[in-house]
Amino acid sequence: MDRVTEALLRVAPRVAAVGPGLLWADARGLAERPLAAALCACIRAQGMGGATVRAGIARTAIAAEVAAKSGPGKSGNDTINTTINTTINTTINTTINTTTNSTTNSTTNSTTNSTTNSTTNSTTNNDDHAGGDATITVVPPGGDRAFLAPYPLRALCGAYTPHPGLLPLLAGVGIGTCHALAMLSQEEVEVRFAADGVRLWRLARADDHRRPFGALPRTRPRASCAWTDYALRDIERLLFVIHRLVGQVCDALLARGEGTRDLTLRFTLANRSAVEHPFRAARPTGDPLAWMRLIRTALARIRLSDAVTGIAVQAGVIVSIHARQGDIFDHGFSTARATEQAVAQLLDTCGMDVVALHATNHPLLERRTQWQVRESVVLEGAVGSAGVRPSLTLQLLSEPRPVAVITVPRRDHDAPVQYHESSPHQMTDVLVAAGPDRVAGGSWEAVPYAREYFHCVTADGRLVLLFRAADRWYLHGWWD
């Protein structure tokens, strides 16, 4: 396989083997069909001569994969030896599929599947190279869904393996093809076939977010300086050199409107060894003063084993820094720069404490709230945006706090009438207990849950959220 990959890399810039008989090749910016033909020729030239090589070109990964594995003109032998999928541009995929069946498939020039939708317009060509047989299926842009329509749902299982019972269940209600599944609405699929069904439904609609290849890595700004006739030990002299190098890196970044999240300082020592020290800023910046502040603080603690004969500075993760045009009606614009600097300094001093809420749909409240560190702190005021209507919202304890509760029976449950958190002498009376709201689930997780939630108004006017789980009571939060 290494030999094949090496040969393929001479044709396509990036190649990836993702499974038995499946190769993806990146051909962004290249001509699709000649590239696919060249890749097929490569496969045969590497000791697979005589095999039927199949290629699929599409805008989505799933369409390309299906085009190669079971596209029009596929021979009767289903054994796949090698499949090469070439990603052209961001989402165009070319899949080349080699089977052991060496029989030349002369019927592949025509559309073999009679149920193919007329809007599919996929083209299938046979290209003979080096005595072999290559079938290239091209799915036109925008035609991925129509191309997939006539194929059985089984064809999608290469990309996603659903629960074993799902396909028979779908077949039982007469859904056997991608078209039949794709024409349903998400709600219809969701309520009958759950999350597995929705995932398969998305693939049937050629809604595939897989990217075989990410963006091409860019060259990161770098600056270095080396000297041989003397060695430096003095921190101040080192800082002088570092200051110049950091300035060069930051200039390169700022010229592109970018900043970096981390810088790496590499010291070449007189004993022919090298030491690397990474520096990380709390937020991406291209400001040399901010970096020098960090480096100066850290350099006082760094101990090097020998004198320094060279220094190199390289930027790490690079992100774009948005410049904002001034707005005379923005009250906060005049103080924007000072505020930015203050926040940046606080982030460096105190850590990444500025967060944004990412709420999920988990049934359990404590797992629904996820706080993510904000990559960029936007400090502009939102002029003209509507304010938020004031309301009491739930304040959630990070971990539910165990409480002792006195209950009274009420219909089919026990309702709380008093509770205390620490001392039994400080009981809190519950005036009203609304509930229970019952939540149970998680049988597929490590710890299943079953809770009864109560909204309780206490004698001091607080509205608290209590719940009972496995005969224990917990305080989960309060409204404020």
Add this chain to the structure above:
Amino acid sequence: MGVPGLERAFPAGGLPRGRLTAWMPQGGAMAILRATCHALVAAGERAAWIDGSGTTGPFWTEGPLLVRPTGRLNALRWGEGLLRCGGFALVVLGGVEPQGTETVRLSRASHEGGGAFVALTASAVMAGLRVTSRVLPHSYEWYRGPFADPAAVRTAAIDVRVRAPGWNECARVVLPITPYDLRLSLDPGLVDRRGVER
């Protein structure tokens, strides 16, 4: 203030800038201050919320700068830094009780920066304005269930008392209560379709 009917209780109609306001939280304080922060952001100014106790729940609305510091000291540092920079019209510090010289430093930073500073604290030392708010226990309005029991809470009345030298005013506001959104769909990947019209 962001809450209609509350302005008349405050001297000059709102929170004083460049001064420390001590707000004793007994219910409703966070709702009123959140609304104030959002009203400021909507007006083009900046507001920051320092959540020292880490209790901000899943119903936080983006707008003010939300800081969840890792410790008490960091919370105070954030408070001082944000106040001193002068870019924030309002900084709210919750879950942390500044004490002694800490209160002095924060108060001085507020004075230098010119922004309003509200500390959710029981201590009123150095405070130019003292505010107490509490939810009236018998003011809750409920949706009733099939057994005529309270099933879901709708609104609550909040008493706000504002004290300053030469000033003692009280106001009552009725605020809605955001339910905690009980989900019936147990798969986090699927939408909870309860109540969706078909």
